[in-house]
Amino acid sequence: MPQPKYIIVLQCHIVKQRCSGFLCEQSFHQREDGFSDYSPDADIRYLNITCGGCCGRATLRKLSNFLKLLKKHTDITRNEVVMHFSSCICKENFHGPICPHYDYLKELVERQNLTWRQGTRFSKTAESRRDQNGHWLGKNPQQ
Numbered sequence: 001m002p003q004p005k006y007i008i009v010l011q012c013h014i015v016k017q018r019c020s021g022f023l024c025e026q027s028f029h030q031r032e033d034g035f036s037d038y039s040p041d042a043d044i045r046y047l048n049i050t051c052g053g054c055c056g057r058a059t060l061r062k063l064s065n066f067l068k069l070l071k072k073h074t075d076i077t078r079n080e081v082v083m084h085f086s087s088c089i090c091k092e093n094f095h096g097p098i099c100p101h102y103d104y105l106k107e108l109v110e111r112q113n114l115t116w117r118q119g120t121r122f123s124k125t126a127e128s129r130r131d132q133n134g135h136w137l138g139k140n141p142q143q
C-alpha cells in the first residue's frame with residue numbers, strides 16, 4: 001500500500017482524562033496492530049488529538065486547523081494523511097462500549113476528505129474479553 005506521510009490518531013476525550021495515549025504511540029512506533037501496514041522505514045509523522053468531548057463535533061474544527069497548518073508549513077497533502085480512530089473509540093473494551101457517536105465522527109472526517117482507518121493498539125487482554133461479534137464479556141468471561 002502507498003505509505004502515508006502523516007498519521008493522526010483520534011482519541012476519546014473522556015478516556016484521555018486517564019490515558020496518556022502512550023500505548024497508541026507505542027503501537028505506531030513499533031508498526032504493529034492498527035499500524036502494521038506501515039513500513040518501519042517510512043518517515044511518517046504522528047499526531048494525536050481528542051474529539052473534544054461528546055458529541056465529538058470539535059473534531060471538524062481541529063481537523064480543519066490541522067489541514068490549514070499542514071498546507072502552510074509542509075508539502076504534505078491531505079491525500080498523504082491517514083486518520084486512525086483509536087481502539088477505545090471503535091472497539092468495546094474496559095473503558096466502555098463503542099463510542100455512541102462513532103458514525104458521526106466518521107462523517108466529520110469524511111467531510112474533510114481524509115482517509116480513515118479503524119483501530120490503533122489492539123490489547124490482547126481486551127481481545128480475550130470480547131466474543132466473536134466484538135461484544136464485551138466483562139473482566140472474567142469464564143466465570
Ligand code: SF4
Nearest residue numbers: 012051054055056099
Ligand atoms: S464523542 Fe465518543 S469519542 Fe468523543 S468523548 Fe464522546 S464517547 Fe468519547
Ligand code: SF4
Nearest residue numbers: 019023024086087088
Ligand atoms: S486506544 Fe488505548 S492507549 Fe489509545 S487512547 Fe485509547 S485507551 Fe489510550
